[in-house]
Amino acid sequence: MKTIGSMMQTRVVTVEMDDTLHVVKTIFDHTRFHHLLVIENNRLKGVLSDRDLLKALSPNIGTAAELPRDSATLNKRVHQIMSRKPITLPPEATVEEAGQLMIAHRISCIPVVNALHEIRGILTWRDLLPELFDTNSAL
Numbered sequence: 001m002k003t004i005g006s007m008m009q010t011r012v013v014t015v016e017m018d019d020t021l022h023v024v025k026t027i028f029d030h031t032r033f034h035h036l037l038v039i040e041n042n043r044l045k046g047v048l049s050d051r052d053l054l055k056a057l058s059p060n061i062g063t064a065a066e067l068p069r070d071s072a073t074l075n076k077r078v079h080q081i082m083s084r085k086p087i088t089l090p091p092e093a094t095v096e097e098a099g100q101l102m103i104a105h106r107i108s109c110i111p112v113v114n115a116l117h118e119i120r121g122i123l124t125w126r127d128l129l130p131e132l133f134d135t136n137s138a139l
Helices: 021-029 050-056 068-075 095-105 125-132
Strands: 014-016 035-040 043-049 109-113 119-124
Touching: 014 021, 021 035, 021 050, 021 068, 035 119, 043 050, 043 109, 095 109, 095 125, 119 125
Parallel strands: 014 035
Antiparallel strands: 035 043, 109 119
16 A cells, blocks of 8 residues: 655645745745645644635735735735644555545645654645556546
């Protein structure tokens, strides 16, 4: 049985709970991933997705209709919109366990932590798909 430790992404980008949404927007604007892990004192406190960010920001940002109150939404703090108490798994967890958790909790990523709750990586649904489907078989 394959473990998630062998397929997780080990390059994890984190933000602090008091970072502004402007910082988060800048990160998402310049990268190709969709989740940030939120830490406080080097401990995992939450997860922030690009969808969370889009829901929190004014749709007028960057448009001709932008007003000062729209750009003020960029001053909100990460802790105001993050998902708290993230569901985590150890690197030894199986692909099946991760998939079942994602489906049961309707989440698209799982932070991977060791026994001391230190971040070791992140697993997303995109990491799981190749393992769940044989890409060499005919459809």
